[in-house]
Amino acid sequence: MRTFIALELPDATRDALSRLQDRLRAGRQIDEDDLHVTLSFLGEVDLPRLTDLDLDLQALRVPHPAVEIAGLATFGTDPPRSVHAAVRATPELVHLQAKVAAVVRRAGIALPHRRFVPHVTLARFSRSAPPEELARLGRFLSAHGDFRLDPVMVPEITLFRSRLDADGAIYEVLERYPI
Incomplete structure (x- = not known):
């Protein structure tokens, strides 16, 4: 089963990000939900x-992290693979991610050792994205690159199942864990 652990965002944060996505008009946008x-x-x-x-995640206790959207960026070049809202890497958020990674490894699940770059993916782009789509992305980043939202507290982590579909990934909540 293809899975990941994430922080679900409050409705108001997702709504604000969805309104921002409406201005993008490029790429395959991630559903607000x-x-x-x-x-x-x-x-x-x-x-x-x-x-x-599951047993280890039930026992996980760390301070609630604040999620603070602070700017926009892309991953990948020529063309970018995705555009995202950057999330400030607060000490609490970095600590939570490290604890989650340790619990995952303790359960015998291999994880690559890579730097944690907290973000919310807004849209993905194909390798063959047309030049006009990439131009729209450039204009979007120029106009909204300084996008910010007030920090929000997230009181739980969520274990998701991800099923790949022709239209992209479909996420299903398997379990929520208070932290």
Whole structure:
């Protein structure tokens, strides 16, 4: 089962990001209900490992992190793979992500060691994105690159299942864990 652990955003934050997406008019936009901050992408995980992980996530206790949207950016070049709202890497958020990664590894799930770059993906782009779409993206970033939202507290983490579909990924909540 393809899974990941994330912070679900409050409705007001998702609404504000959705209104921002309306101005983008480029790429394959992420549905408003699916906007989140990924803490750990687990990939394919079998049920016994998920059971072990579930027990450890139930016991996880860390301070509630604030999620603060602070600017826009892209991943990838020639062309960009995605555009995202950057999330400020507060000490609480970085600590939470490190704890989640440790719990995942303790459950026997291998994770790559990479730097945590907190973000909310707004849209994805194909490798063959037409030049006019990339031009719209450039104008969008110039006009809205300083986009900011007030910090919001997130009191739980969520384990998601991700199923790939012709239209993109479909996310299903498997469990929520108060932190």
